Structures are given as C-alpha cells and as structure tokens.
Amino acid sequence: MLCQCGEREATIHEVVIRNGRKSERHLCEVCAKLAGVDVASGTQPPRATIVQGPACDVCATTLAEFKHTGLLGCPACYRRFESQLSPLIERAHEGATHHVGKVPRRLLATLARAGSTESVLGDPTERAARLGLLRQQLEEAVNAEQYERAAKIRDEITRLADPTLGSSPLSERRGTEP
Amino acid sequence: MSTEGPGEPSGVPWQDAQTEWLRADGQCCDVVMSSRVRLARNLAGFPFMPRASRADRRQILDLCRRKIVEIPGRERVVWVDLHTASTEQRTILVERHLISKQHARGKLSSGVGGPEEPRGVAFTSQSERLAIMVNEEDHLRIQSMRAGLALAEALAAADQADDALEATVDFAFDRRFGYLTACPTNVGTGIRLSVMLHLPGLRLRNELDKVKRAAAAMSLAVRGFYGEGSNAVGDLYQISNQTTMGKTEAVLLHELQNEILPQVIEYERASRRMLATRGGAVLKDRVHRSLGVLRHARLLAAEESMDLLSTLRLGIVLGIIDNIPERVANALLLLVQPGHLQRATGRPMDQDHRRGARADLVRTALAPYC
Numbered sequence: 001m002l003c004q005c006g007e008r009e010a011t012i013h014e015v016v017i018r019n020g021r022k023s024e025r026h027l028c029e030v031c032a033k034l035a036g037v038d039v040a041s042g043t044q045p046p047r048a049t050i051v052q053g054p055a056c057d058v059c060a061t062t063l064a065e066f067k068h069t070g071l072l073g074c075p076a077c078y079r080r081f082e083s084q085l086s087p088l089i090e091r092a093h094e095g096a097t098h099h100v101g102k103v104p105r106r107l108l109a110t111l112a113r114a115g116s117t118e119s120v121l122g123d124p125t126e127r128a129a130r131l132g133l134l135r136q137q138l139e140e141a142v143n144a145e146q147y148e149r150a151a152k153i154r155d156e157i158t159r160l161a162d163p164t165l166g167s168s169p170l171s172e173r174r175g176t177e178p
Numbered sequence: 179m180s181t182e183g184p185g186e187p188s189g190v191p192w193q194d195a196q197t198e199w200l201r202a203d204g205q206c207c208d209v210v211m212s213s214r215v216r217l218a219r220n221l222a223g224f225p226f227m228p229r230a231s232r233a234d235r236r237q238i239l240d241l242c243r244r245k246i247v248e249i250p251g252r253e254r255v256v257w258v259d260l261h262t263a264s265t266e267q268r269t270i271l272v273e274r275h276l277i278s279k280q281h282a283r284g285k286l287s288s289g290v291g292g293p294e295e296p297r298g299v300a301f302t303s304q305s306e307r308l309a310i311m312v313n314e315e316d317h318l319r320i321q322s323m324r325a326g327l328a329l330a331e332a333l334a335a336a337d338q339a340d341d342a343l344e345a346t347v348d349f350a351f352d353r354r355f356g357y358l359t360a361c362p363t364n365v366g367t368g369i370r371l372s373v374m375l376h377l378p379g380l381r382l383r384n385e386l387d388k389v390k391r392a393a394a395a396m397s398l399a400v401r402g403f404y405g406e407g408s409n410a411v412g413d414l415y416q417i418s419n420q421t422t423m424g425k426t427e428a429v430l431l432h433e434l435q436n437e438i439l440p441q442v443i444e445y446e447r448a449s450r451r452m453l454a455t456r457g458g459a460v461l462k463d464r465v466h467r468s469l470g471v472l473r474h475a476r477l478l479a480a481e482e483s484m485d486l487l488s489t490l491r492l493g494i495v496l497g498i499i500d501n502i503p504e505r506v507a508n509a510l511l512l513l514v515q516p517g518h519l520q521r522a523t524g525r526p527m528d529q530d531h532r533r534g535a536r537a538d539l540v541r542t543a544l545a546p547y548c
Binding site: 072075095099102120121122149 | 341
C-alpha cells in the first residue's frame with residue numbers, strides 16, 4: 001500500500017478512535033514523522049493507537065499479531081519490538097529489565113577463550129546494570145536475614161564478574177541423571 | 179542414551195514403567211507428591227513455532243531428535259512421534275505428565291496447528307524422570323521430575339541435559355533478555371519450577387484460599403492436577419513460579435522451596451492434625467466411607483474416584499487405614515484416568531462403560547488388602 005504522499009510504501013498504519021469514531025491513516029516513515037506519530041514507541045500519546053505497527057524484518061510478525069496471540073515469531077522480534085515489549089516484560093517479571101542467571105555454557109566458554117564475552121554478557125553498561133540488580137537483591141536478602149539466598153546471589157555476582165570461571169550455582173549440584 | 183521406538187500401540191514397553199510422581203517416597207512425600215523443573219529453549223536461526231513452516235518444524239524435529247539421542251547417559255530413551263501416535267498413546271503420555279495437553283493436541287495457545295504438526299517427545303523409559311518435548315510452544319521443553327520435595331535435584335538434572343544439548347546446538351539467547359522464548363512470560367531463564375501437592379486437609383477446612391492468596395502475593399501460580407486451566411481433582415495442586423527473568427535459577431528455586439513451601443506443608447499437616455483430633459470421628463467416618471465406596475461401587479466417574487482416592491490417601495497417611503500401602507492409592511490416581519483405563523481393558527469405551535471398568539479396576543486393585 002502506498003503512503004498518502006503517493007511516493008513511498010506505507011509502513012505505519014495508524015488507527016485513531018476518538019469519541020467512538022474510527023479513522024485510519026497509512027503513512028511512510030517520513031510522513032509519519034512529519035505527522036508527529038511516535039514510530040519508536042509505536043504509540044502517539046495521547047490520541048493514537050497503532051494496531052498494525054512495523055513488522056519484524058526477519059519473520060514479518062507485526063506487533064498487532066503479537067498482541068492478538070501473545071506469541072512472538074522469532075528471536076529477532078525481541079530486539080525489533082524492544083521498546084514495546086520492555087514495559088510488558090517488566091510487568092510480567094516483577095520489574096525485571098535484564099536477565100540474570102544461566103548463560104549458554106559452551107557459547108560463553110568459546111567467547112571467553114577468544115577474549116570477547118560482550119555478545120553474551122553485554123557491554124560494560126549492561127553488565128553494570130545486571131550487577132546492580134543482583135547487588136540490590138543481595139542487600140534485600142541480607143536485610144531480611146535470608147543468608148542462604150544471599151549466598152546464592154553472591155555466587156552469581158562472582159560468576160558474572162569473572163565469566164572464565166564457568167561455574168554457576170547450578171553446576172555445583174549436578175545429579176547423576178543423564 | 180540410546181533410543182527405542184514406541185513399539186506397537188499394544189504392549190508399549192514404557193507404559194508399565196514406574197512413574198516418578200507416584201513412588202510415594204522422597205522428602206515431605208505426605209504432602210509433596212513430586213517436584214518438577216522445566217526449561218524452555220529455542221534453536222538459534224529458526225523461527226519460533228507460530229512462524230515455523232511445516233518444513234521448519236520437520237527440520238527442528240529431526241535435528242533435536244538426533245541431538246537428544248547423543249546426550250550421554252545410562253538410561254534408555256523412548257522417542258514418540260506425536261503426529262503419528264494414536265489418540266490413546268497421546269492421552270496416556272498426558273496422564274503420566276510426560277507431555278502437556280497442548281502438545282498432545284499439537285495446537286499452540288493461539289489456536290494455530292493441529293494433530294498432524296510434526297512434534298515429538300523423548301523420555302527416559304524406566305524412571306520417566308527426564309522428558310524432552312520437541313516443537314511444543316518452544317522448540318525444546320526439557321522437563322525433569324523427582325518424587326517428593328527435590329527441586330534442587332530436578333534442577334541439576336534438567337541443567338545437565340540442557341548443557342548436553344547446548345554442547346552441539348546454538349540456543350536463541352540475548353544478552354539482555356536471556357533465553358528467548360515464543361512467549362515473553364517465559365523469557366530470561368526459561369525456567370518453571372513446580373511442585374505437586376496433595377492438600378485434602380486444607381480443602382476440608384476451607385483454608386485453600388489463604389494459600390492461593392499467599393502464593394499470588396509471591397508471584398507464584400496455583401494450578402490444578404494437569405497444569406494450566408485444569409481443575410484440582412483429587413485435592414492435587416501445582417504451585418509454580420511465574421517470574422522467569424531478573425532472578426537466577428537458584429534464587430527462584432530458593433523462593434519456592436524455602437519461602438512458601440515449608441509454610442504450606444506445615445499448614446496442611448496442622449490441618450490434618452486438627453481434623454484428626456477435633457473431628458476424629460467425622461474424619462474416620464469420611465475415610466472409611468470413601469474406602470467402602472471404592473471397594474464396592476459398580477460405577478465410578480473419573481472425578482468421583484479421584485476425590486475418593488484422595489480421602490483414602492489422607493486416611494493412609496494419617497494411619498486411619500493401615501493395611502493399604504500409600505503407593506497403591508497413588509497408582510490408582512493414575513490408573514483411573516481414561517487413557518490408562520482404556521489401555522487396561524484393551525478396547526475403546528464410551529463414558530458409561532468406562533465408569534463400570536473403572537469400578538472393576540479399583541475393586542480388583544484393593545481386593546488383596548481388604
């Protein structure tokens with residue numbers, strides 16, 4: 001579908017419901033910007049709801065499809081829809097913004113040998129954010145006198161600080177099962 | 179691991195194996211039937227299930243099956259192609275908690291798919307402790323089960339299987355979001371820790387709502403016997419974590435095992451003691467009536483039999499009934515399910531015939547002890 005400017009493909013599809021009346025606009029990114037539609041967040045507060053926002057470049061899943069099914073189409077969707085997913089993920093996971101815990105061991109070991117773990121553990125800013133989250137949890141555990149829990153968090157902080165150690169709180173308790 | 183096929187629909191070798199959650203041993207087994215850990219994983223370079231074509235699904239299935247067979251281990255593994263398995267086989271796998279209802283149907287939560295979608299399950303044939311679903315909502319769902327309260331052991335085994343698979347395949351992983359899953363509610367660790375609890379004391383004393391409220395306050399989910407959307411038949415409940423991101427696996431385990439379960443277990447035991455002392459005669463009457471119906475009924479509905487068996491199990495644990503082993507009551511909780519019942523009789527039955535066959539089966543199983 002062409003944008004109303006008649007020059008470019010419409011990639012932003014905006015549906016505005018005002019006083020019970022629905023109006024639609026189909027815009028290219030340039031016109032959307034000129035019209036003041038917030039493309040990055042997929043919303044145009046306070047008057048617009050984009051129900052058919054941009055699609056994932058890899059699998060073509062749209063945000064509207066995700067909202068309908070609750071399922072994403074491929075790993076790339078997480079970064080493509082990062083700004084829209086982040087608040088949702090925070091709500092679902094008690095305010096969490098970053099993963100802490102297990103990372104794929106072989107991948108990490110391979111990268112650690114090559115001296116570059118950034119792609120898995122994140123750049124210094126992301127690692128600092130993750131360590132900050134763990135330190136906060138550690139403080140809460142100590143304040144609540146939950147020492148066993150605190151020890152587990154401390155293990156994770158140590159592992160994150162030095163990924164070449166390769167050990168995690170999980171691997172210490174391996175059973176005999178295949 | 180070496181694999182064997184499921185064999186013929188009749189006489190399938192794994193169907194008589196001891197299932198872990200019925201063993202009636204392990205820590206706190208008077209209340210905790212079993213502990214389970216599930217890890218959700220997806221292969222890098224493939225779309226998630228909602229966007230996977232039939233060819234993608236076939237390729238993922240073949241690749242995962244090959245990799246699962248290569249996992250080092252002593253125990254033999256059974257592989258079942260669910261798209262070619264019979265309805266009865268799929269029902270039995272659901273009843274044994276080896277696959278989800280959703281996996282049996284082959285449909286995603288969005289309603290997409292059907293029984294012919296390429297998908298399967300691999301599980302250790304004797305203990306049924308380890309089961310790996312392929313092409314469920316995520317490419318891989320690694321599940322590890324233990325009798326009683328043993329979440330750490332279950333986690334260690336799931337973790338080991340996860341490492342063994344990751345040794346040769348790349349999982350979809352993001353430095354910010356962790357292990358990537360089709361549904362963002364599972365993202366991060368991709369872990370679901372759960373325990374199956376038998377809570378007849380709390381139910382009889384109308385105290386279950388308190389447990390549900392306490393669990394909700396800690397972001398834990400309380401579900402029925404067969405997971406999401408199922409009823410709590412036989413007073414069996416599953417409690418599991420809902421948060422999967424922002425906390426390590428060890429911390430999530432600690433929260434479930436140390437911060438809520440001891441209270442629930444103690445609360446259930448206190449309710450049972452209270453019932454036994456204050457309402458001793460009433461409880462004894464209820465237990466013996468249940469046993470009486472189980473021993474003499476000629477027609478038993480599934481849910482009714484589960485409730486009667488729950489009361490019988492309570493009577494056994496409290497010593498009111500001392501000549502029936504707990505494992506017999508536990509085994510009957512599984513054997514009265516429609517799939518198992520149908521297998522025992524060897525023929526398809528409608529609901530009325532099943533009720534008759536169920537009553538016969540229960541009477542026969544209890545006869546040596548009465």
